[in-house]
Amino acid sequence: MFDDENYSHVNLKEFSGHKDEVNCCAFSPDWEMMVTGSDDCLVRVWNTLTTRMVCKLRGHQGAVKSCALSSDSKLFATASYDSTVRVWQTRTGDCIHVLQGHTKSVETVVFSPDCTKLCSGSWDCSAIMWDVQQGCVLRILSGHSSLVQSCDFDYKDKHVATGSWDYTVRVWPVSPIADEKVKILRGHTSNVHAVVFSRVGFLASGSWDKTVRLWNPDTSTLLFVLEGHTGWVKALAFSMDSLYLASAADDETVLIWDVTSGTCIKELQGMVDQVHTCKYSTEGTLLASGATAVTLMVRTKPSQEEQNTAEPETSTDCSLKTRVSRTSSPCHT
Known part of the structure; x- marks a missing residue:
């Protein structure tokens, strides 16, 4: 089992700004930047060390349902009900x-x-692959x-894997090959809400x-059915060594x-009821986040700079809270 001490270091930050439900958040690889999307149709970018909002971005005409940062942190993408x-x-x-290209909400x-x-992926039952540089449809x-x-x-x-409310997971070749x-x-037996690959190829x-179901996607083999939750499974993350799944x-x-x-x-x-993000850092720190109509909780990576964290703003209706939980390598008993 995990040593309980590995989860004993907990800090709390609050990010204030959104006026409606927070639907998604994404972190840069160095954990210093966070992007959030909300039912208020806005995208906000935050400095996680200072809790300050870097910018507020308008453009979407509907709720922002999903966001993602590129691995080089140069770009981020947002998907919307529009x-x-x-x-x-x-x-x-x-x-x-x-x-x-989609005709309904992009989830x-x-x-x-x-x-x-x-x-x-969208309510229109399709997934689309896009060329990032050209901004055009690939498939x-x-x-x-x-x-x-x-x-x-x-x-x-x-x-690329897709999970659907038709209860299935599909694994598609990124480049179409005639014999694949x-x-x-x-x-x-119900809607598939999350899919994630490990670094060694498990799904x-x-x-x-x-x-939670663990698959070998190369052979379409089911390896394990993981039972233990009493509610809908909303987010998944493999550790960097692929030995553990959250x-x-x-x-x-x-x-x-x-x-x-x-x-x-x-x-x-003690996590909140609606989970949006679950992620491991390269150091083995586990992050998990979720939101109700007004609150989003995050377990994220502590840093030296946290000693100098600025106080959060408190004048807004919707808050984003960050809980920091340090982990180390699991040990068995």
């Missing part, structure tokens, strides 16, 4: 592309590892019979059926799983 994806420059805050967006492509991924809630590229940039078919992974899917659900818990055995080795309680 059926568009916007690509923004991090340095200037300029919108460089408005990607139009998810993710960058490819090499930052050259985006994948978005339309059609086949799901219900909305596409989540998507993720593998680390070799050869496949789309793989359809079946087994969930995890989380569902409203309260389970799953966050609206039962206010985050469960840590041993990928090699399929067993739950740690339960973190």
